[in-house]
Amino acid sequence: MKIDCIIVDDEPLAIKLLENHISKIEELRLVGTAGNALEAYKLTKLKTVDLIFLDIQMPDLTGIDFLKSLKNKPKTIFTTAYREFAVEGFELEAVDYILKPITFDRFFKAVERVLRHDSDYVKEDFLMLKSNGLQYKINLKSILFFESQGNNVKVVLKNEKPLIVKYKLSDLENDLSSLGFVRIHRSFIVNSKEINALGNTELIIENFSVPVGRSYKSNYEELKRKHSI
The missing domain is CATH 3.40.50.2300 (Response regulator)
Structure with missing residues (x-):
């Protein structure tokens, strides 16, 4: 629209x-x-x-x-x-x-x-993100996780090259927390629907290992409870 x-x-x-x-x-x-x-x-x-x-x-x-x-x-x-x-x-x-x-x-x-x-x-489940002078319309279902890298955020996608965007991880956390995305580390927000395995200090999404931060342990425990993984 x-x-x-x-x-x-x-x-x-x-x-x-x-x-x-x-x-x-x-x-x-x-x-x-x-x-x-x-x-x-x-x-x-x-x-x-x-x-x-x-x-x-x-x-x-x-x-x-x-x-x-x-x-x-x-x-x-x-x-x-x-x-x-x-x-x-x-x-x-x-x-x-x-x-x-x-x-x-x-x-x-x-x-x-x-x-x-x-x-x-929100209804259309996409993000508008700018990377290298181009504007991308990204379906939320294609996102595996976000990783903070200094003043940038790396968006790791299914079957596509990652995007590097100028963004704050905290903004993404606020916007996407109701859509299945969970912050589990000061540098990582994950798509909970794409998790393959959970450990004590890390989780697996496809072939990626993502660490769990101590400060976000409560988020992680709630994630396990909700999704019964």
């Missing part, structure tokens, strides 16, 4: 850049642009809007005041050159707050938050 979005910004070049970024992400569908908050208000009445890319400093009405005025607020990613409005932006439950100039990497990271927390994302 597509996420219908609009861009609200009084700078034509900023709109152009965001249009280009949006065009690279299959799940996003741009349904309109607005040069100020009043035009944006009209758009929200004419179109179904799931996500707004919203500038803050605009003529007549700021992006923050515009968002406050909406009764049913779409998901919002603030796009601005001004760092000082970040706290107020997050108080309005914005998904993210991006400082200009906006690179595609930073843009994708913000959009990924929307995809990860969107209900259709």
